Amino acid sequence: MQMGREDSEYNKNVRKQYRELMKKCQLHMDELERELPPPREELATALKDRGVSRRDFLKWTSVMTAALMLPPVFRPVVARAAENFSRIPVVWLHFAECTGCSEAFLRSSYPNVDDILLETISLEYHETLMAASGYQAEQCLEKAMHDFNKKFICVIEGGLPRGMDGKFLTLGPKGKTGIETAREVTSKAAAVICIGACAVNGNIQAAKPNPTDAVGIGKALGIQTINIAGCPPNAVNFTGTILHYIMFGAPPALDSLGRPVWAYGKRIHDYCERRSHYDAAEFVNEWGDDGAKKGWCLYNMGCKGPYTYANCGKVRFNDGVSWPIMAGHGCIGCTETAFWDTMAPLEKPIHEATIGGGERTVDRIGAVLTGATVVGVAAHAVLSGIRHRGEQKEQEAHGDGRMTEEEKHD
Numbered sequence: 001m002q003m004g005r006e007d008s009e010y011n012k013n014v015r016k017q018y019r020e021l022m023k024k025c026q027l028h029m030d031e032l033e034r035e036l037p038p039p040r041e042e043l044a045t046a047l048k049d050r051g052v053s054r055r056d057f058l059k060w061t062s063v064m065t066a067a068l069m070l071p072p073v074f075r076p077v078v079a080r081a082a083e084n085f086s087r088i089p090v091v092w093l094h095f096a097e098c099t100g101c102s103e104a105f106l107r108s109s110y111p112n113v114d115d116i117l118l119e120t121i122s123l124e125y126h127e128t129l130m131a132a133s134g135y136q137a138e139q140c141l142e143k144a145m146h147d148f149n150k151k152f153i154c155v156i157e158g159g160l161p162r163g164m165d166g167k168f169l170t171l172g173p174k175g176k177t178g179i180e181t182a183r184e185v186t187s188k189a190a191a192v193i194c195i196g197a198c199a200v201n202g203n204i205q206a207a208k209p210n211p212t213d214a215v216g217i218g219k220a221l222g223i224q225t226i227n228i229a230g231c232p233p234n235a236v237n238f239t240g241t242i243l244h245y246i247m248f249g250a251p252p253a254l255d256s257l258g259r260p261v262w263a264y265g266k267r268i269h270d271y272c273e274r275r276s277h278y279d280a281a282e283f284v285n286e287w288g289d290d291g292a293k294k295g296w297c298l299y300n301m302g303c304k305g306p307y308t309y310a311n312c313g314k315v316r317f318n319d320g321v322s323w324p325i326m327a328g329h330g331c332i333g334c335t336e337t338a339f340w341d342t343m344a345p346l347e348k349p350i351h352e353a354t355i356g357g358g359e360r361t362v363d364r365i366g367a368v369l370t371g372a373t374v375v376g377v378a379a380h381a382v383l384s385g386i387r388h389r390g391e392q393k394e395q396e397a398h399g400d401g402r403m404t405e406e407e408k409h410d
């Protein structure tokens with residue numbers, strides 16, 4: 001009885017807090033609609049023109065609301081934020097990288113709602129997509145910074161080389177270094193979103209021996225950035241973060257590496273469809289072996305899912321069709337810091353290099369929690385593998401794998 005009363009008090013409080021939160025969202029979006037120019041393209045028209053039905057849009061709002069860890073009552077708020085998506089002015093900078101993140105976001109063959117939002121985003125400046133170049137491009141950037149001072153979102157793709165006083169990377173007609181440009185633009189932005197591993201932590205440019213002393217934006221400039229990690233990251237994690245910003249006027253909760261917790265709060269291992277095979281010690285031991293054909297766990301083929309925080313298995317890629325582990329290759333840990341160095345060798349388990357050297361593992365991975373996981377996971381794989389091999393041998397010895405009643409008594 002007592003318990004029931006407490007529970008309903010608790011529920012009442014939760015509902016009250018959600019109502020207050022929703023009111024704040026509505027007020028914030030009212031303000032945004034007053035202050036920013038109207039959307040470049042009405043979302044309803046954009047969806048219709050690209051063959052996305054109202055029903056698909058409503059389905060998408062439910063999925064996005066759940067992904068953002070909000071209760072279902074927030075679905076209309078998420079829909080309204082999506083309608084306002086293209087009001088937010090965005091300045092998109094490129095530094096040391098391959099442009100793969102932009103390519104991955106813009107090249108979908110079957111556009112879903114996330115892709116359409118990205119297509120209609122109000123890009124005030126994007127070096128890869130804009131027609132202008134040289135002085136004309138620089139003027140566009142200056143105009144965007146002036147017109148939308150402290151109102152635009154600065155999205156950065158690529159890291160910053162600090163070597164030679166930043167001169168490994170210069171751009172524009174005045175030959176400014178990447179560091180100078182980044183410092184100037186980010187100081188006028190309402191928020192800075194790093195898109196992809198290069199902007200987040202330097203990625204391949206920062207891998208040993210890192211000849212240009214490349215680092216991520218946050219480290220190069222000493223600022224807090226919202227880090228959409230991955231190589232490339234999932235478009236859903238970017239759109240979800242912008243929607244959160246539109247709804248609440250603030251970035252979502254971030255982990256210690258600046259990644260939104262709603263997208264990077266769990267390990268690949270926790271969402272993996274091969275997890276039951278890991279628990280049962282059923283591993284692929286060679287590409288194309290019987291285990292591979294049966295979809296067993298890829299740990300022994302170097303899968304770094306146990307040490308990698310990301311939602312790839314949940315949101316998948318290419319309109320939710322597949323993701324790397326489903327396609328048959330292990331996770332290489334691309335959302336983690338310095339993964340080219342810390343997760344190497346990419347197609348071998350880390351325990352081969354580190355088991356028996358726990359402290360070294362902790363140093364290499366850079367986080368005590370993750371390091372402890374490495375030792376624990378490696379030990380599980382080795383011990384359960386031994387047990388499993390023992391069982392297999394026993395089965396082989398008995399032909400069909402089952403013991404006769406006589407054999408049991410022997």
Ligand code: SF4
Nearest residue numbers: 272275297298303305
């Ligand atoms: S080790 Fe990799 S393949 Fe195996 S369950 Fe974990 S994430 Fe999935």
Ligand code: SF4
Nearest residue numbers: 310312331332333334
């Ligand atoms: S599965 Fe792993 S390597 Fe692949 S994209 Fe996701 S986090 Fe990166």
